Amino acid sequence: MSRVSAAFLFKLCLFATLVQGLQGDKRKPYIIYMGELPEAKTSVEDKHHSLLMAAIGDEEIARQAKIYSYGKSFNGFAARLLPHEVQKLSDEDAVVSVFANKKRKLHTTRSWDFLGMPGTSGSRNSKVESDIIIGILDTGIYVNAPSFGDKGFGPAPAKWKGKCVKGANFTGCNNKVIGAKYFNLENAATGSVTPADDDGHGTHTSSIAAGVAVKGASFYGIARGTARGGASSARIAMYKVCWENGCSDMDLLAGFDEAIADGVDLISVSIGGPSKDFFSDPMAIGSFHAMKRGILTSCSGGNDGPTEYTIENVAPWIMTVAASSIDRKFQTEFKLGNGASYDGLSINTFVPKKRMYPLISGTLAADTSHQSYLNASACEYGSLSQHKVKGRVVYCEGYFGQDDTIKQLGGVGLVASGDSLADVDVAFVMSMPGTTVSNKDGEKIDRYINSTKNPQAVISKTRTAKMNAPFIAAFSSRGPQLIALNILKPDLAAPGIDILAAYSKLPPVTEDPLDKRHATFNILSGTSMACPHTVAAAAYVKSFHPNWSPAAIKSALMTTAVPMKIKDEFAELSSGSGQINPVKAVHPGLVYDITMRSYISFLCKEGYNGTTIALLTGGQKKFNCSSFRPAHGTDGLNYPSMHLQLTDTNASISAVFYRTVTNVGSAKSLYKAKVTAPEGVSIQVVPDTLKFDKLHENRSFKVVVKGGRVKKGTRIMSGSLEWSDSRHRVKSPILIFTTDQPIMV
Numbered sequence: 001m002s003r004v005s006a007a008f009l010f011k012l013c014l015f016a017t018l019v020q021g022l023q024g025d026k027r028k029p030y031i032i033y034m035g036e037l038p039e040a041k042t043s044v045e046d047k048h049h050s051l052l053m054a055a056i057g058d059e060e061i062a063r064q065a066k067i068y069s070y071g072k073s074f075n076g077f078a079a080r081l082l083p084h085e086v087q088k089l090s091d092e093d094a095v096v097s098v099f100a101n102k103k104r105k106l107h108t109t110r111s112w113d114f115l116g117m118p119g120t121s122g123s124r125n126s127k128v129e130s131d132i133i134i135g136i137l138d139t140g141i142y143v144n145a146p147s148f149g150d151k152g153f154g155p156a157p158a159k160w161k162g163k164c165v166k167g168a169n170f171t172g173c174n175n176k177v178i179g180a181k182y183f184n185l186e187n188a189a190t191g192s193v194t195p196a197d198d199d200g201h202g203t204h205t206s207s208i209a210a211g212v213a214v215k216g217a218s219f220y221g222i223a224r225g226t227a228r229g230g231a232s233s234a235r236i237a238m239y240k241v242c243w244e245n246g247c248s249d250m251d252l253l254a255g256f257d258e259a260i261a262d263g264v265d266l267i268s269v270s271i272g273g274p275s276k277d278f279f280s281d282p283m284a285i286g287s288f289h290a291m292k293r294g295i296l297t298s299c300s301g302g303n304d305g306p307t308e309y310t311i312e313n314v315a316p317w318i319m320t321v322a323a324s325s326i327d328r329k330f331q332t333e334f335k336l337g338n339g340a341s342y343d344g345l346s347i348n349t350f351v352p353k354k355r356m357y358p359l360i361s362g363t364l365a366a367d368t369s370h371q372s373y374l375n376a377s378a379c380e381y382g383s384l385s386q387h388k389v390k391g392r393v394v395y396c397e398g399y400f401g402q403d404d405t406i407k408q409l410g411g412v413g414l415v416a417s418g419d420s421l422a423d424v425d426v427a428f429v430m431s432m433p434g435t436t437v438s439n440k441d442g443e444k445i446d447r448y449i450n451s452t453k454n455p456q457a458v459i460s461k462t463r464t465a466k467m468n469a470p471f472i473a474a475f476s477s478r479g480p481q482l483i484a485l486n487i488l489k490p491d492l493a494a495p496g497i498d499i500l501a502a503y504s505k506l507p508p509v510t511e512d513p514l515d516k517r518h519a520t521f522n523i524l525s526g527t528s529m530a531c532p533h534t535v536a537a538a539a540y541v542k543s544f545h546p547n548w549s550p551a552a553i554k555s556a557l558m559t560t561a562v563p564m565k566i567k568d569e570f571a572e573l574s575s576g577s578g579q580i581n582p583v584k585a586v587h588p589g590l591v592y593d594i595t596m597r598s599y600i601s602f603l604c605k606e607g608y609n610g611t612t613i614a615l616l617t618g619g620q621k622k623f624n625c626s627s628f629r630p631a632h633g634t635d636g637l638n639y640p641s642m643h644l645q646l647t648d649t650n651a652s653i654s655a656v657f658y659r660t661v662t663n664v665g666s667a668k669s670l671y672k673a674k675v676t677a678p679e680g681v682s683i684q685v686v687p688d689t690l691k692f693d694k695l696h697e698n699r700s701f702k703v704v705v706k707g708g709r710v711k712k713g714t715r716i717m718s719g720s721l722e723w724s725d726s727r728h729r730v731k732s733p734i735l736i737f738t739t740d741q742p743i744m745v
């Protein structure tokens with residue numbers, strides 16, 4: 001899950017231990033991916049079984065070993081295998097790849113106003129929009145949240161082939177949430193089976209994408225306003241693929257297989273894991289087959305920033321989304337007995353009952369009754385003495401979710417210092433009165449505690465405050481990517497910090513199981529929250545241009561995006577083309593379209609061989625890359641951004657990007673190129689004017705980038721290309737990245 005939370009990290013560790021303990025059987029689950037469906041209407045299941053039989057040799061074991069047969073939207077299966085069986089299956093002609101099943105992680109109201117997106121009264125194509133179905137692969141959905149009310153919605157669009165599966169704590173679907181299914185063969189024996197959302201994440205992402213407007217929404221009075229999804233007239237179909245112990249590749253692929261076949265128009269997946277070769281990566285595989293059927297997939301880019309090379313879900317047919325800030329933050333005042341007060345960052349719903357409470361630091365509250373290696377200053381679990389904590393507010397160094405610990409010991413508040421999380425940008429929902437403060441303020445608080453006989457403090461309920469925006473969240477994963485080196489990722493940014501949206505009443509509002517609060521709204525952060533913003537923006541564009549290809553919709557969103565106002569040292573490696581601007585994206589002027597043929601020539605250029613490509617496209621026995629129009633230029637793809645990664649520090653800068661734009665603006669128009677080039681680099685556009693006589697006409701051009709050896713110490717160089725007639729500005733970032741050390745792929 002791409003939701004950020006300190007406590008979540010601990011949960012993960014716990015689960016890892018549990019899972020290890022259960023691995024008795026030597027057979028491990030693998031995914032056997034076989035590309036496109038066969039043209040002949042043969043039973044794929046029979047084929048899967050005969051392949052398994054050939055590899056395993058025993059009918060009964062082969063039958064038991066199979067977990068899934070995929071065959072609605074692409075070909076493949078999942079099975080428990082021994083190493084030599086993996087080898088045998090890998091050698092089969094009909095098999096593209098065999099890879100181990102891994103676990104992946106899960107990675108609004110104000111935000112849509114901030115983006116200038118019209119509400120229901122504004123310029124919207126609500127009638128067409130209500131025929132758009134957004135498929136969401138996530139933790140399930142809480143249909144009873146007010147954001148999923150179906151007042152005014154007619155029955156599901158005629159094209160809809162999905163269904164609503166019943167289960168525990170799940171009363172069924174309605175005309176807003178028209179489908180819900182779950183996929184849990186990974187944990188078939190243990191997991192409870194239901195599309196109900198016992199986590200909250202799936203409910204949150206679904207409502208960001210397509211929740212209806214709910215007036216007076218707030219989180220215990222905080223962030224009050226009208227909560228609404230971006231495509232509030234669109235329908236939602238939930239595919240529950242994530243469970244308490246994560247989201248497994250094979251369940252995820254089953255979700256894609258069914259969503260595509262059910263007739264969704266767009267897919268949103270706020271889930272991630274390490275990027276792999278495209279056809280050993282379930283996200284790339286699922287979204288590839290979605291793209292072939294005209295469905296754009298939007299994915300979160302991950303929460304492992306601000307380190308470079310952390311971006312996930314990087315296939316060029318995916319819309320990869322970074323998390324940006326909106327102009328609001330959550331401030332929690334922390335006041336000391338001496339009158340000093342500090343602006344903390346947190347989401348604290350608790351109103352203090354007393355004017356002041358006794359205060360102590362973790363250091364002074366240490367349990368000294370026995371020798372311990374635990375860090376009491378940081379208030380590590382087990383390091384503190386209960387009688388020193390009881391009834392007190394506790395100051396801890398560093399924040400990693402100590403609220404649960406302090407609460408358990410009878411403490412009445414937490415103030416945690418830390419520049420990594422606190423000072424940067426995210427406010428976490430606290431399970432008890434609490435806030436984070438900067439390290440500098442933390443030190444002052446500690447000094448006050450040390451120098452005062454009866455130190456006291458009080459933590460106020462959180463208020464919202466304005467802030468300068470947008471910038472990219474520190475946690476948002478950064479490029480460059482290591483799979484297709486010259487495709488810039490992330491593509492785009494959308495709000496992902498402190499987003500108020502619908503929540504499930506099944507879990508408590510924090511990850512503390514003792515937290516008694518259950519609510520239908522909650523405030524979460526993560527690229528998980530950014531991803532459904534862009535899928536909604538894509539739905540909005542699609543409601544005006546129902547026939548546009550996935551690449552055209554993505555291009556419209558990218559070329560009209562707003563570059564970050566507040567840049568960080570990673571420039572476009574943080575934000576791609578910038579923050580989405582849905583209203584502008586409806587009229588992009590020009591689009592960079594990508595056909596299936598050009599994806600194939602790109603894959604040839606990336607080194608995929610004819611056997612693999614024939615399986616991906618279906619039909620042909622063998623595919624000859626050299627007889628096919630070879631992809632040319634630095635990236636080999638008609639991408640809306642341009643990126644050169646130099647993997648050799650001594651290389652000089654040299655790149656050529658071949659591009660074709662399609663006129664979707666005014667029939668007769670003349671576009672002129674405007675270039676900004678980094679110092680010491682020349683960027684030439686040939687030709688530098690494009691004349692169109694008709695709509696849907698194509699014009700090609702090339703962008704030649706040249707420069708000497710990159711100066712030592714310079715690693716990131718940003719330039720840009722902008723095509724403009726009098727009415728449209730079609731922007732592409734041009735980013736040069738030089739590694740300072742050899743890359744190991």
Ligand SMILES: *[C@@H]1O[C@H](CO)[C@@H](O)[C@H](O)[C@H]1NC(C)=O
Binds near residue numbers: 375377378397398
């Ligand atoms: C305890 O944790 C804090 C915060 O993470 C850290 O700054 C400090 O160095 C740690 N102390 C010890 C003794 O490890």
Ligand SMILES: *[C@@H]1O[C@H](CO)[C@@H](O)[C@H](O)[C@H]1NC(C)=O
Binds near residue numbers: 363364443446447450
């Ligand atoms: C407060 O006292 C503790 C324990 O003596 C010490 O470790 C800490 O550094 C002191 N804090 C400050 C800011 O002086």
Ligand SMILES: *[C@@H]1O[C@H](CO)[C@@H](O)[C@H](O)[C@H]1NC(C)=O
Binds near residue numbers: 507
């Ligand atoms: C969910 O359903 C299970 C089984 O029916 C039940 O035991 C549990 O209490 C339910 N949980 C909630 C929060 O309603």
Ligand SMILES: *[C@@H]1O[C@H](CO)[C@@H](O)[C@H](O)[C@H]1NC(C)=O
Binds near residue numbers: 096609610611612
């Ligand atoms: C194509 O690639 C696959 C996977 O890397 C490999 O197994 C196969 O032998 C290759 N085929 C040819 C004709 O090179």
Ligand SMILES: *[C@@H]1O[C@H](CO)[C@@H](O)[C@H](O)[C@H]1NC(C)=O
Binds near residue numbers: 624628
């Ligand atoms: C592939 O096509 C090229 C160019 O048309 C041709 O020269 C070559 O022989 C073909 N290779 C195969 C294996 O068919």
Ligand SMILES: *[C@@H]1O[C@H](CO)[C@@H](O)[C@H](O)[C@H]1NC(C)=O
Binds near residue numbers: 649
């Ligand atoms: C780059 O050039 C420097 C100086 O000419 C040389 O010392 C170094 O080995 C070269 N590095 C690589 C990776 O070729």
Ligand SMILES: *[C@@H]1O[C@H](CO)[C@@H](O)[C@H](O)[C@H]1NC(C)=O
Binds near residue numbers: 593594595662696698
């Ligand atoms: C322009 O290119 C697109 C694909 O990139 C193609 O589908 C379309 O037919 C072309 N338009 C014309 C007028 O040739």
